[in-house]
Amino acid sequence: MSKDMNLTAQVIYEKExxxxxxxxxxxxxxxxxxxxxxxxxxxxxxxxxxGSALTRYEAKIKELQQQVFALQTENQNLQEQKDQDFVNANTDQVDILKRIARLEKAVFNQN
Known part of the structure; x- marks a missing residue:
């Protein structure tokens, strides 16, 4: 709803x-x-x-900030879970290697 203004500051000033x-x-x-x-x-x-547009934009910004915070929190939680899974996987691999070593020792020592 753009309306052309009839007057400018200069027109008002110069009006005779x-x-x-x-x-x-x-x-x-x-x-x-x-x-x-x-x-x-x-x-x-x-x-x-x-003013109405500003209110809408401020509400949208607040909503997006909340979404960003939620996503950052979720990302941090997933990162921590990934790190824990990595530690657990490494621990499992070490345990498997130890078992294989014991089995090899048992098999090769029987001969």
Whole structure:
């Protein structure tokens, strides 16, 4: 919902009104002020839209941060489990090698 702004700071600063016998032309001043009012209403709408978007984005960031934390925790747990499995596998291999050595000793010593 992008609306073009009628006025810029420079346009407002440089605006000159024609002077009638009684002062500035009321119609011209009213028209200019109507544009100022319209722009301020548009600014208010835009601020509200951006505020809503910011709230949504902050909620999404919080959700994603929670997901990242959960994944980091899960990753750490899996890493610890992998390390433990590696230690257990090495222990099992050492036990198997010892058994094989005993069996070989028993088999070769019988001859």
């Amino acid at each position: 009104f024609h002077v009638d016998l009684k002062g500035y032309a009321p119609g011209e001043v009213d028209e200019f002020l109507d544009q100022v009012i319209e722009d301020y209403q548009n600014y208010d709408e835009k601020i509200e839209e951006l």
